[in-house]
Amino acid sequence: MYTQGLDQQGPANERREGVESPADIAAFQARIDAEEKIEAKDWMPAAYRRTLIRQISQHAHSEIIGMQPEGNWLTRAPTLKRKAILLAKVQDEAGHGLYLYSAGETLGTSRDEMVNDLLTGKAKYSSIFNYPTLSWADIGAIGWLVDGAAIMNQIPLCRCSYGPYARAMVRVCKEESFHQRQGFDIMLKLSRGTEKQKEMAQDALNRWWWPSIMMFGPSDTDSKHSALSMAWKIKRFSNDELRQKFIDVTVPQAEFLGLRVPDSELEFDTATGHYKFGAIDWQELREVIAGNGPCNRQRMARRRKAHDDGSWVRAAARAYGDKQAAKKAAA
Amino acid sequence: MNSREWPLYEVFIRSKAGLSHRHAGSIHAADDQMALDHARDTYTRRSEGVSIWVVRSSAIVASDPAEAAAFFEPAADKIYRHPTFYEIPEGVENL
Numbered sequence: 001m002y003t004q005g006l007d008q009q010g011p012a013n014e015r016r017e018g019v020e021s022p023a024d025i026a027a028f029q030a031r032i033d034a035e036e037k038i039e040a041k042d043w044m045p046a047a048y049r050r051t052l053i054r055q056i057s058q059h060a061h062s063e064i065i066g067m068q069p070e071g072n073w074l075t076r077a078p079t080l081k082r083k084a085i086l087l088a089k090v091q092d093e094a095g096h097g098l099y100l101y102s103a104g105e106t107l108g109t110s111r112d113e114m115v116n117d118l119l120t121g122k123a124k125y126s127s128i129f130n131y132p133t134l135s136w137a138d139i140g141a142i143g144w145l146v147d148g149a150a151i152m153n154q155i156p157l158c159r160c161s162y163g164p165y166a167r168a169m170v171r172v173c174k175e176e177s178f179h180q181r182q183g184f185d186i187m188l189k190l191s192r193g194t195e196k197q198k199e200m201a202q203d204a205l206n207r208w209w210w211p212s213i214m215m216f217g218p219s220d221t222d223s224k225h226s227a228l229s230m231a232w233k234i235k236r237f238s239n240d241e242l243r244q245k246f247i248d249v250t251v252p253q254a255e256f257l258g259l260r261v262p263d264s265e266l267e268f269d270t271a272t273g274h275y276k277f278g279a280i281d282w283q284e285l286r287e288v289i290a291g292n293g294p295c296n297r298q299r300m301a302r303r304r305k306a307h308d309d310g311s312w313v314r315a316a317a318r319a320y321g322d323k324q325a326a327k328k329a330a331a
Numbered sequence: 332m333n334s335r336e337w338p339l340y341e342v343f344i345r346s347k348a349g350l351s352h353r354h355a356g357s358i359h360a361a362d363d364q365m366a367l368d369h370a371r372d373t374y375t376r377r378s379e380g381v382s383i384w385v386v387r388s389s390a391i392v393a394s395d396p397a398e399a400a401a402f403f404e405p406a407a408d409k410i411y412r413h414p415t416f417y418e419i420p421e422g423v424e425n426l
Binding site for chain 1: 347350382413416418422425
């Protein structure tokens, strides 16, 4: 989800691969087809490994960058209770990032390497976190829509063919349910509140609806990583299938809140049982992915600064660890 | 003659691909390879596993049970971390 599969990786970035025998590849695919899980030490095609490293690290980076839009409201949450809840949620995002980085490390890449790819801009993170959180209602909209969309994507990932990723997702999904509910709870309070509060909720939905829909990535016809990922059972549903599912479950929730989804073409199709929806502005998604969203530069600058500001802490902890080890060795 | 006791290893077994390794018990062995062999012979005689991890018991850092209450205390009063803390009104589905 946080794994839109849009990283541009040219041949220069591809690692050199050894020769893979057709028999090995066929045996691997047979295991996948038989719904066997692949574990870290199992043989796997280099392309499978590379795809997973790209996806898992992108997913991890999204969790880490995702702390920023919500972190923006930590000091301004309307009550102490809301503040404690939001703090818990932002902590969870950090935790999800860590589960994912460690799943990524099982594939032979290092934490430093992944972090460095984020900081240099080589690795992407989800487009959604490049939008600003302008009002408290945005915190509600993020929990309800953004986490709702993430859950839609992450539940099938619990069954993905790579064991460590699947297990990380089980953990994440358990925790994500709280995120979506606290978001809906905020939206519910606002939409049952004063006229002004209801306007805030509607405004947040207006701004977050389309970016949330775009979180599912390009349409199936344009999604270049999809076919292989499906064959490898990293992905279980296509971008468009998941997007449709999300719209189908979310529109009735908006109706319950008494809010209007900002899509004049939205219409329930009784023949298919699905909602028909308007055209997605793919140009906007491309722009945000290319680094030209409303907050891309701010997000990256903040992350780099946090990383740099933390360097003396990492060095000091390391020095202390070395000193303890030296003491132990001398004793 | 070297009569020191063989070091202790903790044994973790993955019962099938897709599941985590779980602690099964421990064994003594003179080296890492022997530890794997002994773990196999001790804990997987009935095909209980598809993968084994062994690690020197001395390499494990464990929390102190006597300090458990204080150690885990920070999570105790944060009931809002659970989805059940939030009431979902009747009529709302798929949340």
